[in-house]
Every structure is written in C-alpha cells, then in structure tokens.
Amino acid sequence: MDYIVAFAVGGMICVIGQILLDFFKFSPSHVMSSLVVMGALLDGFHLYDRLIDFAGAGAVVPIMSFGHSLVHGAMIEANRSGFLGIGMGIFEVTSAGISSAILFGFLVAIFFKPKG
C-alpha cells in the first residue's frame, strides 16, 4: 500500500515539474531550483513533514525534500542555539545527500568516460 501512495505522490510532484518545463518553458535548472524553494516554503508551514508522514518515499525522493531538509536542519539547531543555529544546522539533514552526490559524481568521473 505504501508503494502505491509513494508512486502517486512522487508522480504528482513530477507532473508539477513537467508543467513548469512544458507550459511555463522553464529550463531544467529553473525547475529544480523552483521545486527546492517550494519545499523550503512548505516546510516553513510545517506542511512537508505531514506529506512525508503520509507518502514516505513519495515525498522524500523528489527534490522538494531537499528544500525541506535544509529548513528542518536549520530549525532543529535554531531551537537549540537561536539565530546562529540556522547557519550551524542547515546542512545537517542533507549532509548525506550532498556528500554522497559529490563523492559518487567524482568517482564516476574518474573511472568512466562520457558517451555522448
């Protein structure tokens, strides 16, 4: 059951991205950036957490969750240390994502060649 919900919610978020691409003629970078900002805004209203509880991977896998994780990490630390905590905690939750993307991107570039 949770697979179907993940499929549906994740798919819907991708449809939003596709509308931005086709109808509003955004470029891929613009689409990704917009979705991240949307994720951050949604987490500002505590809405993204509820989506994650509901849809699991369907909300964590889309790039909107990146925006959510940044705000989440910032808020956790901010609740401990005030305004300074925002900067201290912002990358806490996404750390695994960004660092693994860099590491695997690097290794791929070392060991493979682009195929065109």
Added chain:
Amino acid sequence: MDEKQIEKKIKMYKKKIDPFQPKPSYFKNCLKAFVVGGFICAIGQGIANFYIYFFDLTEKTVNSAMIGTLIFLAAILTAFGVYDRIGQFAGAGSIAIVTGFSNAIASSALEHKSEGIVLGIAGNMFKIAGAVIVFGVVSAYIVSMIRLLVQTLIS
C-alpha cells in the same frame, strides 16, 4: 532602423512563427513524468523498507540511506550513458527528483574529465546543480529566520 520598428518586426515574426511551432504533447509528457517519477519513488520506498527490515535502521537514518542509494544508482546510470535517455523520455520524471540532482553533478563532472581532475572534474561539478544548492540554502535561510522570528514573537 529605429527601435520601435525593430520591436514591431520582432512581434510580427513571433506571431508568424507560432503556428509552425510543434505543441508539446502536454498530457503525454505529464503522464510519462508521472509514471517514471512515481516509479523511482516506489523503488525508493522499497529500498527504505529493505533497509529497515534487514539492517534495522531507524526512520531518521533510513531516509539518508535511501537517498544515498538512489544517488549512487543515478551516478552509475549516468556513467553508463543511460540516464540521459531516461531523462529525454521522462522529462521532469527524472529531474524533479533527487536522482536528477545526482545526474546533474555526475554528468557535469564526467563531461569535463578531459580537462583534468582539479580544474575539469572538480571545478565543473556544480555547473548545473549549483543553482539548486544556492537557491535551497538562501530560501531555507529566509524561511528559517521568519519562522524563528514568528516563534520568538509568539512565546
């Protein structure tokens, strides 16, 4: 030619070529994005369940492990020259999700391999993904500051 005439010509041309532009098949593209994006999310859910069951990970850490695994898979698919074909088919189904982020980093790094490790691979890695990180951080800062301000004012 003065500016007004040029502007008028441009407007006229834009109107003229509009009927010649192929309209993207909106519904078909959205369907493809929905199916591929949803499918990858379902795979993510499967990976998460696998980790929880076999490796006893908690809800908190499993998200990181799941994303890390998907990022790894996307990087490998990029390396084998497969991800760009998925992307052409799925559109937002492949860039609106975290695998698209990984592909953006891996493909940029891979493309500039011929310029060496430091200036080529490392120097160009964030050509596309950089915008995502910048906007993510800046918007997160703004949102967090507002939230913190609101919380402080309420309490």
Added chain:
Amino acid sequence: MGKQTLIFNSPIFIENTATVVGPKEGEGPLKTTFDKTYDELYCGTTSWELAERKLMSEAIELCLQKANKKNQEIDFFLGGDLLNQNITASYVAREKEIPFWGLFNACATSMEALTLAAVLLDGGFANHIVTAVSSHFATAERQFRFPTEFGAQKPETAMFTVTGAGAAHVSKTKTKIRIEAATIGKVIDLGVTSPFNMGSAMAPAAAHTIKTHLADLKRTPNDYDAIVTGDLSRIGSPILKSLLFEENIDISHVHQDCGLLIFSPDQNVFSGGSGCACSAVVTFGHLFKEMKRGLLKKILVVATGALLNPLMVHQKESIPCIAHGVSFEYVHS
C-alpha cells in the same frame, strides 16, 4: 552585382572534395556518399575536441590526396568550426602548415569559406585553396547547451549537431563543378531567443539571402534544380517557404535542407541536423555527386548560421543569424 552578390570574372572550379563523418551520419540515408565514416564519437582519440580535429585533418588529407597535391602546394587554408576561438581549425592549421584564414560564421562558414576562396582565386592572389569546416555533436552540446550525459528533456524543435568535416579544394583547373556566383548575407535577428529553436531563428536570414540573390541576378527559383538550405530543418523550412511566399517567391518545388537530408526521421534527431559540417558534408558529398552524374545542373546552396553564444543567451539576448549562398553550375567537359 546587385546589392550583395559576387560574380567571378575567371571560372572557379571545385577541383576535389572529401567528407569524413561520425557514426550517426554513417547510418543515415546518405551513408554511401561519405569518404570515411567513424563508428564511434571519439574517432579513436581521447577527447571530443581531439576527435573533431581528427575529422577536419583527415578530410583535408583525403581531399588533397585525390588531387595528388601536398600541403606545400596549397596557397591558403580557409577553415572554421563552432568552437570558441575556432580551436579545431586553428590547431589543424598548425598541423598542415598552410597559410591560414580562420573564419567564424557558425553553420554558414562552409559557404563563407568557398566565397572567400573564389574571391582570392579570382583576384589572382592564389592558385590552389583548400577550405574546410567541421562540427561534432559532443563538442557543440557541451559548449552551447548541457553536458552530454545530463538528463534534460530536449524539445522537438531542438537540432542534432552533425559530427563530421567537409573539405574542398578550389582552383581554376577545369572540372565539372563551377562556383558561379556567391551572395554574402546580412546578419538578421527577429527576436528568437532559444538555442533549442534555431530553425525559427535562422529562417529570416535564409529568406533574405535567397531573395537578394534572385533579385541581384534577376533570376527565379525555376533557374535552379535545387535551392538547398544548410540546417533550417523541419521547423525552419516551412517558415522559410512562407516568408518567401509573402514576397511572391515560391521555392517549394526546388527546396531541400541538408539537415533533413543527412538524417532519417527514425534516427531520433528531433527536428534535423545542424552544425558547420551539415551543409559541408551534404554539399561536398551527396549534392556534388548528383551534379557530377548530371542529375542536378544548377544549384544554390544557402548555408545558415546562428551566431549565438551561451553568455548572450543567459543575458536574454536574441539570436542573430546569417546565411551565405553559393550557386554551383554543372559544366560539360
């Protein structure tokens, strides 16, 4: 003659040509018309840029071999490509050691080079000139658009850069193909901003050049067996015909497009082929072969170029375009 057209006093001929292409072109409808085909994009080298360089270098080598000429016997080398600072042409010129004129007019460079070569020969400044242009799918993608492995979805209006190089040896030695006249184009920009829609951007420039050519020489489209544009493709070609129709010029029965000739629709090339090599390899291979067989007696090749740069695109500038036309005539021996 007229506003923008040159007619040459002494007869200028295409003595020989050579074309070298990549895998996709070698699987296309014109595969038998190329001199050499590579079955992978690296062409046996270690980078995309080196591959493009090899294509141009070999095209020139094959071309001169056919005429039994050595590099030292060539007076000038006129060459160009799509890359920043024309690195392909420049580095090939380094290797060939022929006095070099570097040219950039994007995909219109092939005809620009032939025109300039004809001018130099006609003016008595040279006896043997070699012109060459090249393009490569991966070098163009990574310079103008995205890394080749990036999963972005390209729209239907996008074009597929031809991987290849075309070289021509131009001289006063009588052969079956004569450069009869050349029309130099003006830069025309009607506000198209997307590098994924170059067909629409280049159509006005092609229309202007064709119209001027016909007016300057007091000719009609019926004077030609074929009017072939470089790379307007599926999107730009109907726009071109429509623009000319508004001026009471109907080219629909003689119009062909190199970008549509070189690839078949089932090769996943979006709206068609583009790149400097597109007009060159189709003209120097297929079209000249048809001419030598006597199937085409007089053709006008209008190479179209989009003079854009990613920086200007990001600064929201539109794409200026240009088209140069050269008319070729079949000469009975």
